[in-house]
Amino acid sequence: MTTDKREGPVTSRDVARAAGVSQSAVSRAFARAPGVSEPTRARILEVAARLGYQPNALASGLITRKSGMVGVVLSQLTNPFLAEATQCLLDALRGSGLQVLAFSAGNGRDLEAATSEFGRYRVDGCFVISPHLPRDTARMYDRLGPTVILFNRKVPGLDASAVCVDNISGGRLVADHLIGRGHRRFGYVHGIPGAATDSDRFEGFCKALADAGIPPPVEADGAYGYEDGANAAHRLLAGDDRPTALFCADDVMAMGAMDAARHALGLRVPEDVAIMGFDDATSASWPSYDLSTVRQPTGAMVTAAVEMMAAGTGQRPTTRTFPSELVIRGSA
Amino acid sequence: MTTDKREGPVTSRDVARAAGVSQSAVSRAFARAPGVSEPTRARILEVAARLGYQPNALASGLITRKSGMVGVVLSQLTNPFLAEATQCLLDALRGSGLQVLAFSAGNGRDLEAATSEFGRYRVDGCFVISPHLPRDTARMYDRLGPTVILFNRKVPGLDASAVCVDNISGGRLVADHLIGRGHRRFGYVHGIPGAATDSDRFEGFCKALADAGIPPPVEADGAYGYEDGANAAHRLLAGDDRPTALFCADDVMAMGAMDAARHALGLRVPEDVAIMGFDDATSASWPSYDLSTVRQPTGAMVTAAVEMMAAGTGQRPTTRTFPSELVIRGSA
């Protein structure tokens, strides 16, 4: 009837008083713990619902030393593949009952800041979906304690778990396909310098070229952005003896390159120049681009990542590598 | 030298012991609070750094009744505009020192779940970037307590703050432009049913048509996805007396419609059919689409949203509406 004098959210004590039981009983009722009879639990739950009681996750996290949150370092949501992967991870996490402390990291320094914040909030683990991953991240693992899982990034010297696609063989796949189509002069558009996603794809690509006795590709810098691909295409395709095929380290750059080739340079794709990307972002399949690319099995990777997290801290750090799959469309 | 017996993270007591001060002193040193001399603070900070101490945010949140976190309901990261807005919001929040508890909501029910989780974690406020926003959300505000800010969604009956673009005048802008270009037969592709973003744009569009004495558009259903736009184009542009101009409730559907028109139906854009979207997602400017659209001032909207959050709970709920701006490109 009369509202209590207490201000702020209702506590388990309030519920206890109203239900005529002890505070511990309320706690047990909500924890689904034994030690409370079914009738009392029912009454407690009912009273709690009437009062609008919600257990304070901060308090329970404090005492159990488990916050119930996992950190997620995300970045470049403007990149469709990264956005898709992030969405997929968040959805998968929903099912595990863990809350997500999100941290947007634009660069390496942000990643440091992320570890610090995650530490303060005592996250139970953390995922990193970032192409920027400097070596210093090793310290992250040490300082953080809980399980760290890297998405799409394997760092050899680092004591953290990771899921990633086989970038090296992905690069080979592209080269082999292009060679099979008769191409002999190649260009490669780099992703973020130092990222394994870039260097491995490049390595696999070059190795396959070398194996076939073909000269290495001309290179252009990039950082996984649309403009990077467009600029690279301008530079690489301007000359007279231009490459007949371009491999871009990700789909977005490939789309930029295609647009530049077609609309700025007046070249036909794939007749004048073949272009391939990496990721198989959904927009790669749109007819305007119809981009040949290498698919990353995002769903399986995310599932594995969440499983590894669930397996917990006890595990030795492991890297699960997923096979990359060639997706042939019209651009090459 | 010797590691302490304590397991788990180091606490302020540990630091206090090691620095030869009281635990309260450590607290004050970290809170930048007065009541601790500069020399002692320096020593405390140094010892803390050596020990790797980080204040437990759960504990401080418990006592201050401020978790330092804001909830963000996000959805459809696969939609470039939503992804951009989300990224923008997260970055803006970074600057305010607030952590982000992210919740991915695919539909209305998820939104309910979000309020519950946000409640448990005692978030200091929350943002909702979701096109799915059922009426029930009114209860959200009541149950949550802290400031709620809706992004891109105004709900008349609801006691929550919101930032959004002027969707009605945006719809008018599109109609007027198209009419000026001589179009007289129109089609409209709907977004998520019931969303203000859809109904307002539709309303403005129809009103302007009516004002010019032009019959209302033929309509097609959609839900802001690429496929929706493509399907709609198929349906709307199949007949003989097809519309000469299509207005899609967002850019992604417009791109789907363009692709279908061009590649499946063999129509030229804009010669055979003009197509316009809404949002001005970055990919709208890519030459493959070169899409005429209505820009939402994302940056300004996000800034305003964060400001409103900073202003705090004391404020009366307000809605800030931003002007929409026509962006003319090649598709219309």
Add this chain to the structure above:
DNA sequence: TTGAAAGCGTTACCAC
């Protein structure tokens, strides 16, 4: 099955 009591790691209010 139940309740009392001891923390969890902070902040805030006291005296000194």
Add this chain to the structure above:
DNA sequence: GTGGTAACGCTTTCAA
């Protein structure tokens, strides 16, 4: 300026 001490709201023994 400094150090005790009482909360914050919960989980978890431990007796009854």
